[in-house]
Amino acid sequence: MERTTRLVWDLPVRVTHWLLVISVSGAYLTSRFGTGMFKWHRYCGYTVLILVTFRIVWGLVGTRHARFENFLRSPRHAIEYLWKLRSTSVSLASVGHNPLGGWSVVAMLALLIAQAGTGLFANDDIISTGPFFGWVSHALSNALTMYHHVIFNALEALLGAHVLMIAFYGYVRKVNLLTPMVTGCKPAALVAEPEEIHGSRVFLALGIIAVLGGALAAALFFAPAASLSIF
Numbered sequence: 001m002e003r004t005t006r007l008v009w010d011l012p013v014r015v016t017h018w019l020l021v022i023s024v025s026g027a028y029l030t031s032r033f034g035t036g037m038f039k040w041h042r043y044c045g046y047t048v049l050i051l052v053t054f055r056i057v058w059g060l061v062g063t064r065h066a067r068f069e070n071f072l073r074s075p076r077h078a079i080e081y082l083w084k085l086r087s088t089s090v091s092l093a094s095v096g097h098n099p100l101g102g103w104s105v106v107a108m109l110a111l112l113i114a115q116a117g118t119g120l121f122a123n124d125d126i127i128s129t130g131p132f133f134g135w136v137s138h139a140l141s142n143a144l145t146m147y148h149h150v151i152f153n154a155l156e157a158l159l160g161a162h163v164l165m166i167a168f169y170g171y172v173r174k175v176n177l178l179t180p181m182v183t184g185c186k187p188a189a190l191v192a193e194p195e196e197i198h199g200s201r202v203f204l205a206l207g208i209i210a211v212l213g214g215a216l217a218a219a220l221f222f223a224p225a226a227s228l229s230i231f
Helices: 011-030 035-061 075-084 099-119 138-172 202-222
Strands: 005-007 185-187
Touching: 011 035, 011 202, 035 099, 035 202, 075 099, 099 138
Parallel strands: none
Antiparallel strands: 005 185
């Protein structure tokens, strides 16, 4: 029987994608409900930090279409692809990330790791601090807190553009980007047989996550105690 779909996105890529959606949303919501939710804001930030770091490592050692070398093209290719969006006669389908999407992934990862990283040293000028506040001066913490807010604004704009592009592809160009990020598969007509992946390297992914989680746990354990209070 002829196959109708082929596997493109491995399980670690898909799980990381949706866990980032949940943890970033959680970080945003918990930041809006005062200091009472700060503990959960921290947990969301830790999750984002581990997931993004994992995705960067996975971009080097993961499956074919997860690797940066497979989907990062020159800026010229991205600009040319952006120009093609104007034409309804040009197919926008691609096996992995398209040239524009590839750079969007890199930008999103960079902003997310910067956001989570600055949050480790930030403070709210009332009582709550990031876990590594004790490793920097109060002045530097204030500067990193400012960057934490500025980066979030940039991240918010990029995430908004990401959602709009998914809607554009789906409703205007009739290219479904959501289903493949759930099932991992794309239509066989778009994926040549040699481009299909045949496994997800789940045990390798779990090993990387374990190492990253252990490193973060150790850093948190050895971080100097810190407090910030107006009282």
